[in-house]
Amino acid sequence: MTRPEDAAPGHDVPYDVVISGASLAGCAAAILLARRGARVALLERRGDPEAYKVLCTHSLTANAYPVLDELGLVPALEAAGAVRNEARWWTRWGWIEPRAAEQGPPLPYGYNVRRSTLDPLIRARAAGTAGVDLLLGHQVRGLVQEGGRTVGVRASTPRGEREVRARLVVGADGKDSPVATLAGVRRQAHENGRFGYLAHFRDLRLDSGVAQAWFLEPDMAYAFPNDDGVTVMAVLPDKSRLPAFREDLEGSFLDFVRALPEAPPIDTATRVSKFIGTVDYPLLSRRPTAPGVALIGDAALTCDPLWGVGCGWALESARWLSDAVALAVTGRGDLDKALAAYDRGHRRRLRGHQFLAADYAKARPFNPVERLVFSAAARDPSMARHMHRYASRLIGPREFLSPPALARAAAVNLRHRAAPAPATTH
Template sequence: MTKPENAAREYDVVISGAGLAGSAAAILLARRGARVALLERRSDPAAYKVLCTHSLTANAYPVLDELGLIPALEKAGAVHNDARWWTRWGWIEPRAAAGGPELPHAYNVRRSVLDPLIRSRAAETPGVDLLLGHQVTGLIREAGRTVGLRTSTRQGEREIRARLVVGADGKDSAVAEFAGVPSRRFENTRFGYLAHFRNLPLHGGIGQTWFLEPDMAYAFPNDDGVTVLAVLPDKKRLPAFREDLEGSFLDFVRALPEAPPIDTAERVSKIIGTVDYPLHSRRPTAPGVALIGDAALTGDPLWGVGCGWALQSARWLTEAVAPAATGRGDLDKSLAAYARTHGRRLQGHQRLAADFAKARPFNPVERLVFSAAARDESLARHMHLFASRLIGPLQFLNPRVVAKAAAVNVKHRRKAARTAS
């Protein structure tokens, strides 16, 4: 429940940030017996993140299911995030194998729907106190570890103590800064702008991504007939883009292969974006502190993976620390286990994303696999698993897959040679 003034001042866990990661962690920890203070600096319970891909990759589906959000998302009109990807070799179009299971999915849904939904679920969870309008101003430290937060509210300053402090407060995490957690920064040499359109038909009614090497674009259909359309060009194009933002954005989209017909659609938002969005990685723990979501790792927005990783990291943290957070285990060992899981599951993805953020064309192995995936259904399904973050980079580019991709391309070239002769 929301308790802005009279909540108890001692908890098992205090979480800064009531977005996806923080709200999910609050629900999951409270269900395991923890008393949780969930802090949000904004006072509006319907506040939401504006600059986002508005997509939950399939790796998030099990967490959404555990949270009990699937029926509510379906009712809200969230769209299954099936997708196809344009490359210079043609479209990669993943389809389920004949007689096989459906491809795994999660949802595209606007954050204006998703954020208030998960935050209200957290507020309704027994054991969770949602404290709106609480800006973190410092940490409480004793004997070299963090034991709570200092916050600023409309009623004045207050202290909230807990065994564990969780930073779910985004890429510019105040918790991480106050805890002195170092950040590793990777330059992103693309900039990005997006806008929302209503009644924008897409081929097959599904998401589209364009790998233009090095530029990128995507169109994701969302709830209420709204499509999020984003462009992510190389920063070399930024000066010309800035001269006429709206015209440059629209012209970029019109020039896409099989471009969506934006001139007959209704634009229902401003064109918003960022010219500098570096990737950040932090160690996800410190004594008495855990970081989840973008506070621990901020990826490249072009991949649309941040929401899924926010939910997953909340679950990994809960699985690792729930007993210790309620006084039934060693918290430091539990935090170390969380850090290992977080690193094992995400570091490879982040390294690959940081390399691709240099706005480079595909490297030789990527050319081999992407071109083959445009020609072979099983490799297209393999691409779907990676794009959904259900497999990691080592599985995505394992020797067997590379060998199959080579065989597919050799067969394609032979067929093309026979056709030409």
């Protein structure tokens, strides 16, 4: 690990990549690029190696598992008590409860793990990777540009300003990305019609012992069991409820949870964190590249937190970038072509997801297609598994809403309507 005092102003080491932000996306990219032969400067504005992100769903969807495996983090996560994230979802048609098919493979899973556990773990892994210099206390203040492209950053450090040059600058610095702003990358914002608050509770008993989410149309809530016996309980109401929450946050939060169908027993649990939240969290999309610059994680795309996909996409985008540019940043390929390939791949994979999420963020009831699929998933095990694959981001919107999937959903619902009503006794 490189400490801030080890990096005196004006002391330059030749780097292939400079990454701004040593959270999930930045650390993953640093590790993967260094393993492919790149020399990486990993800059983190905070000086504490144990620092972590507070506002988060604390969930790694199943699409992230291959990246976690490649990083070698799965055994460490298991040892740290990360919870495999099985889930069930309440709808007005009943619970959607995905289960593996008889004689079929287990359902894919990721992990629920608090960022206070995860962030220091992956940052230590990055710091211990040959080829990575972790520079704590380094905050990017400007970009170094030559010939119309970015060739480095200017960073403030505890010992003054420092210039760090590289073939590629990576913004892994969150939804308000200074790197993106400094590079002039425009963003597209979609208004979020919900606000959200979460808190951590100990001894919050959940039915079946797995994560639960409530689709209340338009309100939303979820409870995710995490490491060390702590459950993250979150509420995401329509903004019409905001005045009440502002007047009495704790009372409104607890009343919201108590009113949930088959609500978890919040009054017998112990709250072990502050209430954490945001009243305005727009969905943001940016083009993920500019000359000499790449964006990963929330810097490239910030989705609605109700879906809990940000951590998974942070890790995936780090791998997509590493696969695309590793040869070029080490001088063995055309960097502009490599960045163009990453740009195309990122947008192809995530644009449809963001489109659907932005539409649902309007805080509206389910539309006819959503009613068709969600109701069928509550009635049919195969459709429930189909929902699980989409919620885990293992399939995209085209497959999720493909003609065969919609036809099966329609058939399930027709059979349900044709079935005789259960006899009642008096």
